[in-house]
Amino acid sequence: xxxxxxxxxxxxxxxxxxxxxxxxxxxxxxxxxxxxxxxxxxxxxxxxxxxxxxxxxxxxxxxxxxxxxxxxxxxxxxxxxxxxxxxxxxxxxxxxxxxxxxxxxxxxxxxxxxxxxxxxxxxxxxxxxxxxxxxxxxxxxxxxxxxxxxxxxxxxxxxxxxxxxxxxxxxxxxxxxxxxxxxxxx
Numbered sequence: 001x002x003x004x005x006x007x008x009x010x011x012x013x014x015x016x017x018x019x020x021x022x023x024x025x026x027x028x029x030x031x032x033x034x035x036x037x038x039x040x041x042x043x044x045x046x047x048x049x050x051x052x053x054x055x056x057x058x059x060x061x062x063x064x065x066x067x068x069x070x071x072x073x074x075x076x077x078x079x080x081x082x083x084x085x086x087x088x089x090x091x092x093x094x095x096x097x098x099x100x101x102x103x104x105x106x107x108x109x110x111x112x113x114x115x116x117x118x119x120x121x122x123x124x125x126x127x128x129x130x131x132x133x134x135x136x137x138x139x140x141x142x143x144x145x146x147x148x149x150x151x152x153x154x155x156x157x158x159x160x161x162x163x164x165x166x167x168x169x170x171x172x173x174x175x176x177x178x179x180x181x182x183x184x185x186x
Contacts, residue, residue, distance in 0.1 A: 018043035019086050021070045023104040025050070027062030030101040034087075082107045082181050091115065109181050114174050119149040124158025132158060137165030144171020151176060 022033050022043055036046040050064050077084055085092045085106040093115030096102050108115075122140050124132065140150045140162040150166035152159040154175035163173045 015042060015044050016084070016086065017070060017074075018047040020073070020084065020105060021047055021065050021067070022050075024065040024070060024073065025063060026065070027059065030103055033104045077107060080109075080181065082109050083112065084108075085112060085115075107181050111172065114149050114172050117149040117172070118147065119151045119174065121151045122158070122162035123152050124162075126155050126157040126159075128157040128161070133161040136161040137168070140165030140173075141169045141171070144173075145169045147171075149174055153177065 019037075022028055022036060028036070036050070037043050040046040040049050047064065050062075053059055054062060054064070074084075083091070085108050087097050087102055087104050091108070091112040092106060093112075096106075096115065106115075120143050122136060122143070124136060128136070136158045144150055144166035149172045150162055151174045152162045154160065154163060154177060163175065166173045
């Protein structure tokens with residue numbers, strides 16, 4: 001993936017809107033999102049070109065996300081106090097952005113600079129034994145004391161114990177929630 005494809009929209013609201021619109025378009029995944037921006041030079045140009053591409057019939061199952069859906073998503077993010085981070089922006093985190101199929105959009109609440117910190121993932125069973133939870137908390141506490149940010153999913157069991165352990169000491173945690181920051185599951 002070229003440097004140009006990973007540069008996000010910056011502070012241009014129309015480019016950010018187009019970036020999000022492409023990311024929310026059914027049938028467009030992280031790789032095709034990046035390829036479209038690379039091919040057309042910007043998300044706005046890709047959004048403008050997409051109807052013509054779709055008219056060729058070579059992109060079955062792809063459709064451009066409606067404007068009102070994106071406006072509603074932006075309003076919900078603002079209401080929830082969530083920042084939208086686009087791949088390529090400094091707050092997004094360079095190591096994650098370097099992955100070929102990194103998500104084009106992240107939602108963040110809290111200290112997004114932790115995405116760039118040295119980190120370690122601690123994950124495990126939701127129905128963990130008491131001994132497993134104690135060990136996970138102890139490991140996370142020691143890792144955090146060594147200066148690592150503990151990353152986990154915030155699910156019950158090992159994940160929760162890891163977050164609790166890291167926060168017992170001087171450390172920080174990052175919770176990765178596939179269900180979104182507005183609804184922790186489970």
